[in-house]
Amino acid sequence: MYHQRPYVNPNGFILRTPVYQQQGGHQTANRTRTSTISYPPPVILSQQKMMSGPGAYSRDGMNSSLTSRNTYDDKYRTPTVHQPPWSNPVHRYDGRNRGPSLPRKRVFPDHNEEGQVNRKRRREPENSNASTSKKLKSTGAPATNSEASSNYTPTSLTDTDMLSQDILENFLKKKQTKADLRKKVALRNELVQVIKKLYPYGGLFLVGSSMNGFGSTDSDVDMCLIISDNSISQRIQAKQILHRLLSELSRQCYHFMRKALVIPAKVPILKFFDGIRNLECDLNINNATGIRNTYLLQLYSKLDWRVAPLVLTIKQWASEVGINDASQGTLSSYSIVLMVLYYLQVGPKPPVLISLQHIYPQKFVSNASVWDLQNLAPEDDLPSWISFRSTNKQSFRELLEGFILFYTSTFHFDRDVVSVRLGRPLALNTIEHIGDWKKKFIHIEEPFDKTNTARAVYSEPNFRKIMTALRRASNKLSKNKNLKVQDLCVLR
Structure with missing residues (x-):
């Protein structure tokens, strides 16, 4: 070409x-x-990078190029180029010059080639979150090493407390399904058709909870448009590019785009609502850090099967009690996820998680190109180069109680920093107090650009509100042995 x-x-x-x-x-x-x-960046992407690399979710990788590729085995996206006749499912190309042969005999799931009924059990629907599975022991730990090394979550626990069982059931009911992800990918692909006319050398990435393994059924769609390998001015250039996108998308995507506006912030976003798919969408420009931390968090979500249910439960609790809104001076969802991961690194003995950036520094280079990241889908197994397997056997209730206790008594917010990057305590006085770190009540280090993700918590009343919610949750857990997730989220 x-x-x-x-x-x-x-x-x-x-x-x-x-x-x-x-x-x-x-x-x-x-x-x-x-x-x-x-207003493009100083250096645009090369032609080679435009045609390859991670730009959006596909079956053979987390991301694919902004430019459409003729990929037929991708069940999450429809090819945008014309398919040759022999790709038609009704015909089969036999490799000879005489053209397509006769259609093959259709084989149904319960019958083999001879028409006999298969003895194997039918596969469960792929979007089902409630398929049957073997009963597990009190910790719910996978029974074999092969299960432990895969992206595996049990569907039930036996001989365990009520709260642990409720946390798992709540997660299975509210986690993002494959159907939810397909809707988000369909939205991304529709946007690509418009954006590639303006920025043909860019890449549109799905980021955030949609891809990091901590998504729920009501998660927003976060996207990042990369148009340069170099950084750009978020205050000036990014805002102008977003306004240009707003104008073009409003003209060509009027059939589904609602309530579209550009929101100025440290990283400005184009926010809109997809009226057809019922999705809230946030789109930013050249925020490569968001792509890197999506990849990192996805690996942590697969490192132990208890991580995602615990994170989803704590995020739900924080939202219900009113401490999960950075625009109101409390914690963002990203900060809450980092707090949970840090606790699982340094709190339980033995630890549930390790610091991937400390053990595998060559895999997480802060200034590396996002096009070089390993492609992973949310349901893919953990990469083989990660050999760590936790020997911790604590239940969900024990881990939740430990999380609350850790941040109400062990962790000192006035002198400690939450650092998932290091996976160990980091003193605040070792960080230069400028920008995001100056006069803040909570300090959470972003794993790649090392900014403070909790910079919104700069007022003492909001900090007291967060600590009050933690202490109230601690009291409920200590007094009620039959507590459920919904009881924990009630404000009283």
Whole structure:
């Protein structure tokens, strides 16, 4: 495929973009269109990076390029180029020049090639969160090493306390399903068709809870548009690019886009509502840190099967008691996730988690290109290069009680820093007190850019509100042995 190299002048960027014509499953350039972009980053992505690398979720990776690729085995996205005749499921190409052969005999799930009934049990529906499974012991630990090394979550616990069972059932009911993810990917793919006309050398990433393993059925869709390997000014350039996207998307996606507006912030976002898929969406520009921490958190969610249910429960509790809203001066969902991961690293003995960045520093380089990240889907197994397996056998209730106790008595907010990057205590006086760290009541280190993710907690009343909620939860856990998740979330 031929592409002209972009021409750069001092006044802006002139992109010579091929306009494609579909012919027999192949894309050919039939003419060249020239467009001027007034506010791109200093260096645009190379043609090679545009055509490959992580840009959005696909079956063979967490992300695929912004440019459509002829991928037929991807069950999460529809190919955007014409398929050749032999890809039609009604025909089968036999490799010879005479063309497609006769259709093959259809084989139903319960019958083999000879028409006999299979003795194997039918597979459960892929979006079902409530399939039957073997009963487990009190800790709910996987029975075999092969199960322990996979992305495995049991569906029931036996001989355990009521709260632990309720935490697991609540997680299975509220976690993000494959159908939820497919809707988000469909939204992403529809946006790509518009955005690639403006920024053909970019990549649109699904990030946040949709991909990090901690998503729920009501999670928003977070996306990041990468248009440069270099950083850009979030205050000026990112806002102008978002306004340009708002104008174009409002014109071409009017059939589903509702309530679209650009929200200025440290990292400005384009916020809108998808009226067809019933999804809230936040889109940012060139926030590569968000892509890196999505990848990191996804690995932590797979490191132990108890991590995701515990995180989802604590996030639900924090939201119900009113301490999970950074815009109101409390904790963001990302900060809460980091607090849970840090506790699981340093609190339980033996630990549930380790610091992946400390053990495998070469895999988590802060300034590495996001296009070089290993592609993972939320349901994929843990990569083979991670050998750690926790020997901790504590139940959900024990871990939840330990989390509350840790942050009400052991952790000192005035002199300690939550650092998932190090996986060990970090003193506040070792950090230079500038910007996000100055005059804040809670200090949580972002694992890659080392900023304070809890910078919104700068007022003492909001800090007292958070500590009061933690102490109230501690009292409930100590007084009621038959407590349920919903009882924990009640404000009284």
